[in-house]
Amino acid sequence: MKKIAFLLAITFAFISCNSDDDVTTTPEDTTVDFTFSQNWAGDAIENSDYETTSYTNANGESLKLSKLVYLISDITFTAADGTVYDAGDYNLIDARNGTNVNFTPGIEIPEGDYIVSFTFGFDDEDNDLDGGYLDLNSSDGSWAVPGPLGGGYHYMRMEGAYNNNIGINVNYQYHTVRANRHSSFPPGPDTLEELRDTSFVVNLGAITIGSNTNIEVKMNVDEWFKNPNQWDLNTWYTILMPDFEAQKDMSENGTAGAFSLGTVTQ
Template sequence: MTIAIQNNLQKLLVAVLFLSFAGCDMFRSDDPQAGTISLEIVNMIDGQELVLDQELYTSSAGHDYSVSLIEYILTNVKLHRADGTVVSLDTAQYCNQEDHDSRHLDSEEIPAGQYDSISFTFGVDGAENVFGSLERTTDFDNMLWPMMAPMGDGTTERYHYMRFEGHYGVDKTFRIHNGPSGGSDYSFDVSLPISMDVDNQDWAIELQMNLEEWLTNPVDWDFDAYGMIMGNQAAQEIVQTNGSSVFSIGSVDEL
């Protein structure tokens, strides 16, 4: 092989390698890429994850108590970007301490961008709270809230927002059933700050429900003063008011 041919082959090889690398760069996008998000909901009391059926807790009113049931509905779960864009994650999420999967919102793809808050409705707001408006699953159907008389739309069934039950004292039971008592809307909106710059990553948010806050801040809840509260609108207002401090962000992590 002559020197001229060798030189030409070397030049050709260099050209091929250059074009290969250039081609990779040519198809590589510098634009931010979508990522994924998952949401884990953790029920807490006094900074520790809830343990069912063990009398470990003391309320602000001085009652030693245990929790046997906590289940609730979150609706309209959304992420908010700094530019004002709103990304909906889920229309309704049933959560139960006994079912871990119910407290995990599966990973979903979300657009790239800087996110600064997450929001949701605790319960089902008045306009949407008609039985059958949520997916017909056993979990949602079991959250039925019966009405004593038909409402303006002729229906008599709504959804509970929450069932929070347990024991206190020697052998006493408490039941905090939160919902549309008397047809009034006691759901409420929650917005919490986060910091998440999405660009082709997987992200996980831990949302904490701090159950002790239902029993205080600003109103101390005395188990002896309330029995079944489904028909007690004054008690429902207290639950709604105390709910303002129940939720917090535990962590926001890039996976």
């Protein structure tokens, strides 16, 4: 009897071990946190730097920042098997005031390895929902773009003052929107000839997503004035929204390296 009981115990233990080996662990679903930081050529831009710290751009102009507000949308996670996770939401970041510098997209994804990307501004599909974002319509003195300029929404508003080529302190407005071409200037209700999507996708590369992942996205403000188009504030310092060529050049500068992956914490 004792021998039978002993054999039964061994058999049960063997079955139990095999069962444990055959169990497939399903990855847990999790949210992902993002932190947006700003720097000038690697030097962090803090709240106290606005209107006090002078920066020198690639063209040699000394400038200060008074405002830096920008929109990102469609944070996307692409898995190795091609599955795409996109919450379809957006985030308006006011860098000076520290508003929305921390953001969690409204989506849960399985833990694992992903290519992570986002859109700077709104692409045409989202931008054509003109007036459809009530929070953006009421924020920051209206984030909406006037109808004669093609409607939709700003991508970024960067403002401040610079010393021009004759030593006078002049305000600048570096505003990025969808490029719009007009038959005359100033543009009017019936002068719009062409709209071009100048938003762009930022690819942060491969990132492992765990249960408490925080991804830092860095904006190097210096790059907006630098590459591939060296920016001359004496020529392009205001009324840039209806300037088709200026909007194209700003988009190229942003695409070339304004954003990069910072620290990833788990």
